Amino acid sequence: MSVTTYREAVRAAIREAMQKDERVFLMGEDVGHYGGCYAVSKGLLEEFGPERIRDTPLSESAFTGAGIAAAMAGMRPIVEVMTVNFSLLALDQIMNTAATIRHMSGGQFRCPVVIRMATGAGRQLAAQHSHSLEGWYAHIPGIRVLAPATLEDARGMLWTALDDPDPVLIFENALLYNMEGELADDAGAVDIDRAAIRREGHDITLLTYGGSLGKTLAAAEQLEGDGISAEVIDLRTLRPLDEGTILASVARTRRAIVVDEGWRTGSLAAEVSARIMEGAFWELDAPVGRVCSAEVPIPYAQHLEAAAIPQVPGIVAAARAAMGR
Amino acid sequence: MTGAGTKVHLTREHGLALLAQMLRIRRFEERCAELYTQEKIRGFLHLYIGEEAVATGVMETLTPEDRIVATYREHGHALARGISMNAVMAEMYGKAAGCSRGRGGSMHLFDRETNFYGGNAIVGGGLPMAVGLALADRMQDRAALTCCFFGEGAAAEGEFHESMNLAALWKLPVLFVCENNLYAMGTRLDLSEAETDIAAKARGYAMPAEAVDGMDVVAVEAAARRLGTEIREGGGPRFLECRTYRFRAHSMFDPQLYRTKEEVEAWTERDPIARLRAWLEEVRYLHAGDLDRIEAETADEVEAAVAFAEAAEWEPVEDLMTDVGAEART
Ligand SMILES: Cc1ncc(C[n+]2csc(CCOP(=O)(O)OP(=O)(O)O)c2C)c(N)n1
Numbered sequence: 001m002s003v004t005t006y007r008e009a010v011r012a013a014i015r016e017a018m019q020k021d022e023r024v025f026l027m028g029e030d031v032g033h034y035g036g037c038y039a040v041s042k043g044l045l046e047e048f049g050p051e052r053i054r055d056t057p058l059s060e061s062a063f064t065g066a067g068i069a070a071a072m073a074g075m076r077p078i079v080e081v082m083t084v085n086f087s088l089l090a091l092d093q094i095m096n097t098a099a100t101i102r103h104m105s106g107g108q109f110r111c112p113v114v115i116r117m118a119t120g121a122g123r124q125l126a127a128q129h130s131h132s133l134e135g136w137y138a139h140i141p142g143i144r145v146l147a148p149a150t151l152e153d154a155r156g157m158l159w160t161a162l163d164d165p166d167p168v169l170i171f172e173n174a175l176l177y178n179m180e181g182e183l184a185d186d187a188g189a190v191d192i193d194r195a196a197i198r199r200e201g202h203d204i205t206l207l208t209y210g211g212s213l214g215k216t217l218a219a220a221e222q223l224e225g226d227g228i229s230a231e232v233i234d235l236r237t238l239r240p241l242d243e244g245t246i247l248a249s250v251a252r253t254r255r256a257i258v259v260d261e262g263w264r265t266g267s268l269a270a271e272v273s274a275r276i277m278e279g280a281f282w283e284l285d286a287p288v289g290r291v292c293s294a295e296v297p298i299p300y301a302q303h304l305e306a307a308a309i310p311q312v313p314g315i316v317a318a319a320r321a322a323m324g325r
Numbered sequence: 326m327t328g329a330g331t332k333v334h335l336t337r338e339h340g341l342a343l344l345a346q347m348l349r350i351r352r353f354e355e356r357c358a359e360l361y362t363q364e365k366i367r368g369f370l371h372l373y374i375g376e377e378a379v380a381t382g383v384m385e386t387l388t389p390e391d392r393i394v395a396t397y398r399e400h401g402h403a404l405a406r407g408i409s410m411n412a413v414m415a416e417m418y419g420k421a422a423g424c425s426r427g428r429g430g431s432m433h434l435f436d437r438e439t440n441f442y443g444g445n446a447i448v449g450g451g452l453p454m455a456v457g458l459a460l461a462d463r464m465q466d467r468a469a470l471t472c473c474f475f476g477e478g479a480a481a482e483g484e485f486h487e488s489m490n491l492a493a494l495w496k497l498p499v500l501f502v503c504e505n506n507l508y509a510m511g512t513r514l515d516l517s518e519a520e521t522d523i524a525a526k527a528r529g530y531a532m533p534a535e536a537v538d539g540m541d542v543v544a545v546e547a548a549a550r551r552l553g554t555e556i557r558e559g560g561g562p563r564f565l566e567c568r569t570y571r572f573r574a575h576s577m578f579d580p581q582l583y584r585t586k587e588e589v590e591a592w593t594e595r596d597p598i599a600r601l602r603a604w605l606e607e608v609r610y611l612h613a614g615d616l617d618r619i620e621a622e623t624a625d626e627v628e629a630a631v632a633f634a635e636a637a638e639w640e641p642v643e644d645l646m647t648d649v650g651a652e653a654r655t
Binding site: 025 | 424442490
């Protein structure tokens with residue numbers, strides 16, 4: 001075990017993938033000479049050279065599309081888009097090409113591309129740099145959507161994603177990059193199909209992912225003090241959802257709260273909640289609750305920003321309400 | 326036939342092959358238009374009639390390893406590339422034997438065998454794909470080039486700019502072929518572009534570019550061959566603007582209110598098939614009976630394709646969800 005950060009874990013994953021497979025390369029804005037806008041790729045240019053740590057112009061659509069097609073032609077690109085906000089300029093390529101080509105071509109073409117991007121609020125960067133749109137991407141059939149919330153997942157999801165025959169999007173919550181903790185020295189690939197129970201409990205299930213996992217675990221600690229035993233599930237894979245783990249947990253606890261940094265309307269939380277209704281309605285002792293971002297473009301001022309996104313007190317309050325306390 | 330000042334020596338055999346290929350595309354599409362009115366073919370149907378010289382001329386210069394990216398007006402490209410007419414026709418019908426197993430239809434013809442990457446119905450959407458295919462080839466030291474066909478309408482999309490810049494910046498082996506038929510649906514070029522010289526736009530990315538008479542198959546072939554050679558020698562991307570015209574409407578739903586009959590007639594005078602045929606006659610390459618033989622062979626091929634598509638099976642509905650993604654891991 002050694003102490004590492006989420007940022008270093010992602011970097012280690014990229015390094016290892018590039019050492020393991022000649023076909024892997026990293027491409028995006030400022031990934032090379034600048035070192036990555038979140039310093040994730042710092043030092044990699046020196047190690048692998050500009051062919052494989054490839055700085056691109058500010059051309060989200062073209063370089064994302066190029067990555068998608070390079071994957072179709074035998075490479076294993078990791079495309080880095082600075083944030084999900086800018087990925088909207090590449091949405092056409094992701095949605096209309098990456099997600100459709102296998103089906104539209106009758107199974108003849110596939111693109112094992114990995115597209116990484118930062119997501120989430122909390123750094124006072126205002127609306128155009130703070131949104132959480134991974135739920136939108138989770139709407140799209142034909143792609144897999146991952147949200148690593150732990151060091152193990154930050155380190156391990158990339159390789160499994162590169163091994164996947166289909167396009168995989170990895171959303172890294174920008175607030176997690178500085179998260180520090182112990183990581184096994186031999187930490188390697190992890191499963192990208194299943195949700196994980198991060199904390200066991202028997203009174204209520206708190207379902208979350210990405211940047212909200214830490215807050216949800218903190219809320220569970222507080223609830224423990226009130227005599228409420230909360231189970232915390234980290235969804236990990238937002239598409240396809242691991243319904244089995246979700247429903248099994250809710251069947252045990254009989255109550256559920258979904259915590260999601262996306263907006264409530266049409267959110268991933270809405271989807272998870274609906275799946276619970278469909279699959280475990282008769283098991284429930286209370287309506288499924290949701291803690292989501294306020295329906296507002298994320299504001300700049302710190303207090304407003306904090307008020308806009310899910311926080312520990314809100315999660316605790318929702319859980320208590322579901323318990324009738 | 327001469328193109329852009331280049332004299333090309335054409336054998337009788339090659340001249341007849343070009344004529345046969347263009348006729349094949351035309352007769353196929355004329356039949357498709359009929360089948361469309363009979364509701365055998367549905368959805369959008371974009372015909373290439375009038376533009377056959379472009380796909381035919383360019384495709385002659387490509388190797389089997391080269392990759393093709395096309396648009397929704399791609400029947401001509403698919404046939405000229407060598408996808409069987411049966412598979413293309415079955416796809417038009419939406420049958421399981423279609424080149425995209427009935428999932429693509431007219432606008433999304435795909436074929437792995439011939440490196441045919443569609444069939445993209447997003448204007449400009451194929452340009453980044455061409456950049457990526459060429460990048461992969463370069464990084465893997467393959468000799469292939471990627472040939473990307475698109476209409477002049479795509480020049481107004483942001484992806485045009487991004488892709489030209491990226492391909493030129495990274496010196497990628499891409500042959501960009503702009504099929505400038507003067508109209509993007511009903512919008513005339515000068516109503517949508519401040520700079521109507523599309524080749525000049527490409528030069529703005531430090532990319533060698535030229536324009537040819539797209540109604541002259543020999544000129545197209547000569548230019549594509551020259552540019553292709555430069556690309557294969559490591560020169561980076563090249564841009565070929567083919568000035569052409571579609572004789573038919575944009576799609577089967579288009580009443581063509583935006584252009585005059587006189588204009589269409591004037592361009593019809595320049596029909597690439599009639600022109601090549603006249604030249605072949607002039608130089609006595611076209612012998613008595615040649616044209617009848619080609620027409621008869623073409624008609625047989627088209628009718629066989631229709632029969633094939635008619636008889637072909639529908640993809641079972643149980644297979645609806647196949648090929649959305651890989652089989653789930655267990
Ligand atoms: C991004 C996008 N915008 C609009 C359309 C609708 N549309 C389909 S074809 C077309 C005209 C394109 O003209 P051009 O690129 O010149 O090609 P042509 O049809 O003339 O071959 C338009 C506007 C589309 N398919 N994709």
